[in-house]
Amino acid sequence: MNDDLAALGARIDRTNELLQRMLAEVAKTPSTHAIFVDAGYLYAAAGRLVAGTEDRRAFDLDAEGLIDALIDKARTIFADSRLLRVYWYDGARRRIHTAEQQSIAELPDVKVRLGNLNANNQQKGVDSLIRSDLESLARHRAISDAALLGGDEDLVSAVEAAQGYGARVHLWGIEAPEGRNQAEPLLWEVDSQRTFDLDFFKPYVARRTAPAYDVTGTRPTREDVRFVGAQIAAKWLAARGRESLVELLPGHPYLPGSVDQDLLVEAEGLLQYSLRGQADLRRALRDGFWEHLQTLY
Numbered sequence: 370m371n372d373d374l375a376a377l378g379a380r381i382d383r384t385n386e387l388l389q390r391m392l393a394e395v396a397k398t399p400s401t402h403a404i405f406v407d408a409g410y411l412y413a414a415a416g417r418l419v420a421g422t423e424d425r426r427a428f429d430l431d432a433e434g435l436i437d438a439l440i441d442k443a444r445t446i447f448a449d450s451r452l453l454r455v456y457w458y459d460g461a462r463r464r465i466h467t468a469e470q471q472s473i474a475e476l477p478d479v480k481v482r483l484g485n486l487n488a489n490n491q492q493k494g495v496d497s498l499i500r501s502d503l504e505s506l507a508r509h510r511a512i513s514d515a516a517l518l519g520g521d522e523d524l525v526s527a528v529e530a531a532q533g534y535g536a537r538v539h540l541w542g543i544e545a546p547e548g549r550n551q552a553e554p555l556l557w558e559v560d561s562q563r564t565f566d567l568d569f570f571k572p573y574v575a576r577r578t579a580p581a582y583d584v585t586g587t588r589p590t591r592e593d594v595r596f597v598g599a600q601i602a603a604k605w606l607a608a609r610g611r612e613s614l615v616e617l618l619p620g621h622p623y624l625p626g627s628v629d630q631d632l633l634v635e636a637e638g639l640l641q642y643s644l645r646g647q648a649d650l651r652r653a654l655r656d657g658f659w660e661h662l663q664t665l666y
Contacts, residue, residue, distance in 0.1 A: 400450035400513040407519035408459035414543035414550050419574035428576045432473050435573040443516055455479045458495045462609045500527035507534035516541055522552035589640055591653040597636050598657025
C-alpha cells in the first residue's frame with residue numbers, strides 16, 4: 370500500500386514538473402498581434418474626414434505611409450507583442466489587383482486579400498474573408514490580439530469567431546465629421562475601441578485637383594460623343610467582365626451614380642473636352658454606352 374502511494378506521489382510530482390516547464394515555455398513565447406484593415410471603410414471614412422469626399426477618385430492615399438503609422442501605433446498599444454502581419458482587404462473587378470493594390474501587396478509584412486467589386490463599385494465577399502482569417506488565426510493560436518480597422522455590422526460574426534478561440538479583438542475607427550461611421554453592435558462586441566482623428570490621417574490623404582479640360586475649343590458632335598460612349602463600354606466589358614455590366618441592364622436608361630461618373634471622367638479624358646453642364650452631349654455619351662451593351666445582350 371505504501372509503495373502504491375509512493376508511486377502515485379512520484380507520478381504527481383512528475384506531472385507537476387512537466388506543467389511547470391510548459392508554463393515556463395509559454396511565458397517565454399511572445400504574444401502576437403495582427404492588423405486587419407477593411408480598405409473600403411478606410412477609404413470612405415478617411416476620405417470624408419480629410420478630403421470631404423468618399424470618392425476614391427477624388428483623393429490620393431499614401432497607403433505605405435499609413436500602414437507604417439498603423440504598425441507603429443500597434444507597437445505602442447501591444448508593447449510586449451510582436452506583429453504577425455497587416456491584412457489589407459479590398460474589392461477588385463474579378464479579383465484582379467489594380468496597380469495600387471499590387472504596390473500595397475508588395476510591401477513587407479502586408480497581405481492583400483481581395484473580394485469582388487460589382488458594377489456599382491460595391492465590395493462583395495470582403496467581410497467573409499476577414500472572418501475566415503480572424504477565425505483561422507485565433508483557432509491556431511497564431512495571434513493573441515487583433516486590431517480591426519472597420520465599421521460594418523457584418524464584422525460582428527468575425528469578432529465573435531475570433532473571441533471564441535480566446536483572441537482579443539480591438540476595434541479601430543476613424544473620426545466621423547458627423548454622427549458615427551461604425552455600427553453599434555460591432556462596438557458592443559469588441560474588447561476595446563479607439564478612434565483616430567484628423568491629425569492622424571491628414572499626412573496620408575491628399576485631395577486631387579481635377580483636370581481642367583477645354584470648354585472653348587471645338588465642340589465634339591453628338592456622334593463623336595456617342596462613339597466614345599461605345600468605345601468605353603467595349604473597354605469596360607474587357608476589363609470588368611460580362612457579369613458586372615449585365616447587372617446594369619435592368620436599370621436602363623439610368624446608370625448608377627458612381628458608374629455614370631466613371632463614364633463621364635473617362636469620356637472627358639478621351640475627348641479632352643469638358644462635358645459638364647452639356648446635357649445633350651451627356652445623353653449622347655450614355656446612349657452610345659447603352660447601345661453597345663444592348664447589341665451584345
